[in-house]
Amino acid sequence: MKRDIKKEAFREFIAREGLKSTRQRDIILDFFLSAKRHMSVEELYRGLRARHPGIGYATVCRTLKLFAQSGIAHEIHFGDGQTRYEHLVEGEHHDHLVCTVCGTIAEFENKTIEALQKAVADSHGFIIRSHRMELYGLCAKCAK
Amino acid sequence: MKRDIKKEAFREFIAREGLKSTRQRDIILDFFLSAKRHMSVEELYRGLRARHPGIGYATVCRTLKLFAQSGIAHEIHFGDGQTRYEHLVEGEHHDHLVCTVCGTIAEFENKTIEALQKAVADSHGFIIRSHRMELYGLCAKCAK
DNA sequence: TGTATATTGATTATCATTTTCAATTAGGAG
């Protein structure tokens, strides 16, 4: 299962970097992988604390950063001042539809757009390392 | 000239909202329209202070927000924790190529991509109100 | 010119995230 691929990838990262495997990191990773996508740090922290009251906010922040560094997660910024994280397997990619009314986030992928992005970059002699594309507006529900 | 169109648009906004025309707002607008694009609040503040030492940081922040509200400027967030502003005339739009090495920012517009974005949104019953697309990587110069 | 109201700049507050640091833990050597 993908969950195990991510766990294994993080385990390898920990080993490769000379870091240590800890109870907290295991707990946070388990929760992160089973929680819903695009959770803010605060949401993850509150969710974790329900079962693990001792866990510190700083540890959650640090651990999520490690997830991003290890490649099993991505930081997302939707402009509301909250950092969100989503887990993904290496090489996966998608963009977002963000409802500005209810906050619902939908994901999509469009190879044609990505090809055109590459073409635009090429015409500038620019080498793309990453990109972000977000469409903001009203989801089907909020559009009534 | 476009500069005058923007000045006039802001003047109208000021009047329409029952706000007042002030020396500071004039100074900040002049500098903003003549400075290079995508300046951060800090950069604009420092640039302004050279000629106008009395001007307050809070006033710069507030005034830039007013520019955005009036429609003559846009807030931009590239994920480095700095808010940038760029001026544009009503209806104009473009996206960005951001060099992660030297910080250079190029602008582009691609109608085909925008049409595809619309198509993606439609297929989700989503109504786009705005969007952002940024390509991060190496500019021609930094790619060597 | 007078007056009500908006604006300014300095200061303080916010708020999410980072850093600090003493105490604790992990995990390899012996």
Place this chain on the structure above:
DNA sequence: CTCCTAATTGAAAATGATAATCAATATACA
């Protein structure tokens, strides 16, 4: 298994960008 060292943790303080406060000042209109 026991030591030992370096990594990790949680609480608290620091950070950094922006926003709010507020007394003093400037603006615009009657």
